[in-house]
Amino acid sequence: MEKTKFGYKEIDQKDKPSKVNQIFTSVSNRYDLMNDIMSFGLHRFWKKQFLRLCNLSDKKNILDVACGTGDIALAIKKQKNSINLTCLDPNKEMIEICKQKFLNSGITDIIYENSGMEDFKLLKNKYDLVTLVFGFRNFTNHEKGLRNIYDCLEPGGLFLLMDFKKPRNEIYSTLFKNYTLKIIPKIGQIVADDFESYKYLGESIQTYFLPEQIEEMCLDVGFECTKIVNLLEDVATIHIARKL
């Protein structure tokens, strides 16, 4: 049986999707509030920077993978309403909050796919941009997920991925480790009454790939012109890759 990481644990691949799903079901109601508290609001700036790099002016068909409660998806539609947008997420509760936010904003022309990226029955060469923000860590089969992203992009299409990384400076990295492993679960306990889910979050950051490994994985599935953009705080990275 193939194994995969689930925080610090090694588990059977077949068990990971349901375990990850339980976590997001559990945190969904407090997800947005927790993001603001845990990142001191910084995730908003990172997402703005991410959107700038998406260069929406020439985009028509976008897939937002791991849309969660819809931060990126909503920002895309608010910036350019004419875009055909598909929101994909395997978690029913998270995607439901995303739907609700779109409805509250009067936006009704979104396609929702309740699926993991690895299982997405994809339309080949359909999108000119695929976005994936803070979701890649949760995949079970990263290679298959990336391959599917590659296949559903049209030639010339762009893939942007943002996720956490460990800071390069040793002292800062130790502080960040203590923050993710010791403080975040306690905040999760107080704010969301959920220590275990936020323990997973911290562990999944600490056991996540290095930016260079992600770049290598992108190149392996066929992407070219890859670029790594380190965000100022050095705890998150944006990957840009093109399908030629």
Ligand SMILES: C[S@@+](CC[C@H](N)C(=O)[O-])C[C@H]1O[C@@H](n2cnc3c(N)ncnc32)[C@H](O)[C@@H]1O
């Ligand atoms: C940390 S949230 C990120 C949500 C949103 N993109 C944001 O930045 O706020 C991670 C999301 O990844 C989703 N997810 C988990 N496994 C996935 C998979 N295999 N494919 C696509 N999305 C997945 C979860 O359901 C969850 O909504």
